[in-house]
Amino acid sequence: MAIDDWLLDELVAGRSGPVLRLYRWSRPTLSLGWHQRSLQPHWADLPAEAGIELVRRPSGGRAVLHAGCLTYALLWPDPPASRPLAYRQACAWLREAFAVLGQPLLLGTAAANGQRSSCFATSTAADLVHAGGAKRVGSAQLWRRGRLLQHGSLLLDPPETLWRQVFGQPPPLLPPMPLPDQELETLLLRTAVTHLVEGELISRPLESRELAQIEARRERYRWGEAGT
DSSP: OHHHHHHHHHHHTTSOOOEEEEEOOSSOEEEEOTTOOOOOGGGGGHHHHHOOEEEEOSSOSSBEEESSEEEEEEEESSOOSOHHHHHHHHTHHHHHHHHHTTOOOEEOOOOOOTTOOBGGGSOOTTOEEOTTSOEEEEEEEEEETTEEEEEEEEESSOOHHHHHHHHSSOOOOOOOOSSOHHHHHHHHHHHHHHHHOSSOOOOOOOOHHHHHHHHTTGGGGBTTTTOO
């Protein structure tokens, strides 16, 4: 989370262009939207009882369980001013990838519901669902001086036991992925080139100077640092 927040600041300052990150989590983690106040009482016990870490995201939205999923972070320097249009355009690469897989995704249609504690309990225009309504991708945004960070969680094989522990219900009933994880990431990067960048994606590691700057802001995303 600190990396994505730092990348957005770099974008605002003009020191970076567009960025796409695909990443996984080293342990099961529950991330909360920055302004989320609808919390379940038992979540504070999850680290000790279920080994689930708790963090805040810089972006908005509801709680997301990061386990059996792929996370993306899109940093966009010149998004359209309309947020619904920004969501549609920012999700086009995902929709193309799943169309290639024979699993077309649609935009959600439900109204935002601040009473729901789980991101995957409802499907708004920020989300992507299968034809039967099962939610595959949940997304949320953070805007800063006209620049956009869009976070998203793409469910691959969500663990039912952990979902029941966290949310008291099973994960969405999704069709199985037809590709191994690494091949899926390759496909996603290919469709990202088509929709998100002109030319090629350039991959590079973070430098030690950059990592030090990121480390300095990690505390703000730990559980409890944003008012919980």
